Amino acid sequence: xxxxxxxxxxxxxxxxxxxxxxxxxxxxxxxxxxxxxxxxxxxxxxxxxxxxxxxxxxxxxxxxxxxxxxxxxxxxxxxxxxxxxxxxxxxxxxxxxxxxxxxxxxxxxxxxxxxxxxxxxxxxxxxxxxxxxxxxxxxxxxxxxxxxxxxxxxxxxxxxxxxxxxxxxxxxxxxxxxxxxxxxxxxxxxxxxxxxxxxxxxxxxxxxxxxxxxxxxxxxxxxxxxxxxxxxxxxxxxxxxxxxxxxxxxxxxxxxxxxxxxxxxxxxxxxxxxxxxxxxxxxxxxxxxxxxxxxxxxxxxxxxxxxxx
Amino acid sequence: xxxxxxxxxxxxxxxxxxxxxxxxxxxxxxxxxxxxxxxxxxxxxxxxxxxxxxxxxxxxxxxxxxxxxxxxxxxxxxxxxxxxxxxxxxxxxxxxxxxxxxxxxxxxxxxxxxxxxxxxxxxxxxxxxxxxxxxxxxxxxxxxxxxxxxxxxxxxxxxxxxxxxxxxxxxxxxxxxxxxxxxxxxxxxxxxxxxxxxxxxxxxxxxxxxxxxxxxxxxxxxxxxxxxxxxxxxxxxxxxxxxxxxxxxxxxxxxxxx
Numbered sequence: 001x002x003x004x005x006x007x008x009x010x011x012x013x014x015x016x017x018x019x020x021x022x023x024x025x026x027x028x029x030x031x032x033x034x035x036x037x038x039x040x041x042x043x044x045x046x047x048x049x050x051x052x053x054x055x056x057x058x059x060x061x062x063x064x065x066x067x068x069x070x071x072x073x074x075x076x077x078x079x080x081x082x083x084x085x086x087x088x089x090x091x092x093x094x095x096x097x098x099x100x101x102x103x104x105x106x107x108x109x110x111x112x113x114x115x116x117x118x119x120x121x122x123x124x125x126x127x128x129x130x131x132x133x134x135x136x137x138x139x140x141x142x143x144x145x146x147x148x149x150x151x152x153x154x155x156x157x158x159x160x161x162x163x164x165x166x167x168x169x170x171x172x173x174x175x176x177x178x179x180x181x182x183x184x185x186x187x188x189x190x191x192x193x194x195x196x197x198x199x200x201x202x203x204x205x206x207x208x209x210x211x212x213x214x215x216x217x218x219x220x221x222x223x224x225x226x227x228x229x230x231x232x233x234x235x236x237x238x239x240x241x242x243x244x245x246x247x248x249x250x251x252x253x254x255x256x257x258x259x260x261x262x263x264x265x266x267x268x269x270x271x272x273x274x275x276x277x278x279x280x281x282x283x284x285x286x287x288x289x290x291x292x293x294x295x296x297x298x299x300x301x302x303x304x305x306x307x308x309x
Numbered sequence: 310x311x312x313x314x315x316x317x318x319x320x321x322x323x324x325x326x327x328x329x330x331x332x333x334x335x336x337x338x339x340x341x342x343x344x345x346x347x348x349x350x351x352x353x354x355x356x357x358x359x360x361x362x363x364x365x366x367x368x369x370x371x372x373x374x375x376x377x378x379x380x381x382x383x384x385x386x387x388x389x390x391x392x393x394x395x396x397x398x399x400x401x402x403x404x405x406x407x408x409x410x411x412x413x414x415x416x417x418x419x420x421x422x423x424x425x426x427x428x429x430x431x432x433x434x435x436x437x438x439x440x441x442x443x444x445x446x447x448x449x450x451x452x453x454x455x456x457x458x459x460x461x462x463x464x465x466x467x468x469x470x471x472x473x474x475x476x477x478x479x480x481x482x483x484x485x486x487x488x489x490x491x492x493x494x495x496x497x498x499x500x501x502x503x504x505x506x507x508x509x510x511x512x513x514x515x516x517x518x519x520x521x522x523x524x525x526x527x528x529x530x531x532x533x534x535x536x537x538x539x540x541x542x543x544x545x546x547x548x549x550x551x552x553x554x555x556x557x558x559x560x561x562x563x564x565x566x567x
Binding site: 052055056059060062063066067071098101107 | 354366369486489490493532
């Protein structure tokens with residue numbers, strides 16, 4: 001073998017070995033520093049400073065910060081976190097760098113508003129974000145919808161929700177549904193039908209898969225709430241007629257109060273408790289329930305969303 | 310246009326190609342394809358925005374680096390290699406040499422930008438599956454980027470005509486950064502009083518205004534660019550580049566090359 005060929009071969013082998021070793025060493029270092037603070041640090045927290053230092057390329061920097069916000073929320077949410085300290089600053093920086101980045105307002109408010117572990121539990125910051133978005137994009141009706149949705153679902157402030165929907169309905173090309181929603185909110189705030197309309201719209205919007213799954217889970221929970229209300233009313237009618245609680249739903253059928261088997265939205269039959277309460281059989285598959293929860297049931301930290309949604 | 314200028318320009322272009330300047334297109338292609346594939350997986354709903362923002366920013370920054378680092382060597386390299394004396398011993402005027410060099414590098418940058426623009430549109434087609442009418446505004450943003458290159462190339466050439474390559478690079482890059490803050494500088498000038506005010510206003514109008522030439526964010530959001538802005542930006546960039554070029558010619562005409 002020629003001397004130069006030997007040197008080439010040796011150098012190539014050493015190069016490959018060094019590359020592989022460096023990867024292995026880095027993996028070891030990552031394990032040692034798994035509790036590192038890199039993710040929890042915002043080196044520059046001032047949106048103004050960042051905007052200035054972007055030299056006019058703020059759009060790209062906003063995309064980077066938005067991706068960082070998504071990654072931050074996603075990883076925390078995946079681990080069932082209770083605190084999301086950096087989420088609001090990350091979203092504020094993103095929207096300051098690019099005030100027209102609508103996706104950051106639409107999803108960002110959804111990340112911020114719900115209580116942990118579904119979100120950061122910061123509905124006021126979500127409202128500030130949505131209002132900032134509206135100030136910068138006054139003709140985007142979806143932002144008013146987002147604002148009204150937060151007021152309705154997180155703060156139960158129906159008057160503010162009605163106002164947000166009403167403001168949105170006056171925007172050119174606004175969805176006609178907003179006007180209806182404003183009226184509905186003003187008249188029947190808090191009823192199941194209104195909630196169903198909101199979640200159905202959320203489900204039908206061309207959103208991210210996880211948001212659609214979340215909306216589907218809420219719709220199923222609303223269905224259960226309504227079913228349980230109706231079934232327990234039937235149980236009460238039966239009790240008034242016979243003076244006793246029915247042993248099973250068959251008794252209700254026999255009394256002509258119920259037709260067929262009462263099933264939850266996932267097709268599982270409801271269970272009738274001895275005290276007359278109606279509960280679901282597998283509550284883990286039906287998160288966000290307000291009614292029909294079996295006694296002593298402790299919901300998991302992270303709500304289960306079905307992959308089929 | 311004098312044929313001598315055309316020859317100098319085409320030689321400058323050939324030299325840039327021989328110096329493998331266009332190899333940056335490979336890095337750009339990798340960047341665009343990587344971004345187009347990766348961003349969809351790690352972010353939400355911004356694939357199109359990222360391709361436009363990243364693509365146009367990369368076109369701008371890659372071109373800026375080429376304009377500065379090639380531009381600063383256009384004169385000094387010819388002096389170091391002593392090829393300038395061969396050129397000037399022929400019936401070539403000094404100003405023709407400067408203008409030819411400028412046009413050659415500008416041509417290189419235009420070819421480079423066209424190749425990158427094709428890459429941006431291919432990546433955009435990959436993530437969006439179709440083009441929209443608003444994507445046409447990207448061409449305006451690319452045109453403004455080329456106008457930026459004209460200014461920065463002329464400035465690099467100006468510095469190159471009297472300073473060392475290292476200092477020329479520092480001056481050109483510093484002026485680019487200051488140019489990005491030109492509007493703030495004018496705002497600052499309006500807050501001062503007396504002689505400081507006039508000095509600040511003078512400085513603010515002397516530095517190139519790059520912020521008006523940057524419409525990347527707005528075209529990414531499908532916002533149209535007004536015809537007036539296109540017209541005035543074109544006029545401003547041409548006037549400013551001509552001004553810097555005249556400065557370079559004046560310095561070079563009086564430079565002692567012995």
